Amino acid sequence: MNYEQIHIPVLLKETLDILGIKGDGIYVDATVGPGGHSAEILMRIDSGRLVGIDRDQDVLAYARERFGNDRVHLEKGCLSRLKEVLLSLNIREVDGVLFDLGVSMTQLKELKRGFSFLSETRLDMRMDTAQKLTAWDVVNRYPEKDIERVLREYGEEPFARRLAKAIVTHRRKHSSINTCAELANFVARVYGRRGKRHPATRTFQAVRIEVNNEIDELAKGLASALDMLKVGGRLCVISYHSLEDRMVKNFMRDGGREGLLRVLTKKPVAPAYDEIRKNPSSRSAKLRGGEKI
C-alpha cells in the first residue's frame, strides 16, 4: 500500500504556521502516521531533529522506510509516554510538539484492521496490534452498563441505553457480533432509519476510543508535551471529534489561566472549503495551538 497516496495530511500549512519551525529546533510528531506532517517539518529543519512516535507498528515501519536519516528518530510508543521517549533519547526539552489525533486513512482502509463499517473481518480497532483488548471484546464481553457508558461518553450516542440493551439481548439470545459489517448493520436495524451519516458512526467512534484508551492518552499526552516544551516552544493539536476538542480547549484555557501557556488560537482553526473538497475526511478537523511561557 502506498500510504502517502492514501492519507493526505490535514491542515498542513496551518499547523506549520503555528509550529513556526526553526532550522535548528527539535520537534516531536507524536502521531507520525504515514508521515505527512513530518515530511514537511523535516524540509524546514537543517541542523535540528525530529522525533516521530506512533503506537502502530505497521505505519511506523512505513515511516522508517520513508525517513531513513540521522535527523529522524522513530519510536514505537504512545503519546502519553512522550516524556519517557524523549528522555530515553537524552532530549530534555523541545521546540514543538504535534498531535494529529485519531486514525489515519491507511488504518481505516486496511480492512483487516477492523476499523471500517465495510469490513467483513473481525471487530478489532486496535492501533497497537500487540495490545490485548479488541473491539470484539468490548462489544461481546462488556456488561450492558459498560457498553452504555462507552456509547454515551465516547460516542455522545443519544440511544446509548437502547443500543446497549439490544446488543446484550442479541448476545444472549442469538450469537456474538463478530465483524464490523455485522455491528454496523445491527446498529442500523436498532435505529430503524438513516440520516445523512451512517447510524453506526457514533458507535464505531465510541468503541474505537475505548479500545485505544484515547481519552486518557490525550490527557496524559497534553501534560507530558507541556512539560517537555521549552519556553517559547509550541504545541499543536488536531482533533476530529468534539470530545477531544473540548479537552484540548480546556487544557489550553487552564494553561493560560495558570500562566503556563499562551493560547495562539482563540478559536479552533478549521479546514477551508477547498481542503474539505479535496479531502472530505478533513471536514471535522479542529486545530488548536499554544506557546509555553
Ligand SMILES: C[S@@+](CC[C@H](N)C(=O)[O-])C[C@H]1O[C@@H](n2cnc3c(N)ncnc32)[C@H](O)[C@@H]1O
Ligand atoms: C491522523 S494519523 C496521523 C497522520 C499524520 N499526521 C500524517 O499526516 O501523515 C494519527 C496517527 O496517530 C497514531 N496514534 C493515535 N493515537 C495515538 C497514541 N495515543 N499514541 C501514539 N500514536 C497514536 C495512529 O496510529 C495514527 O497513525
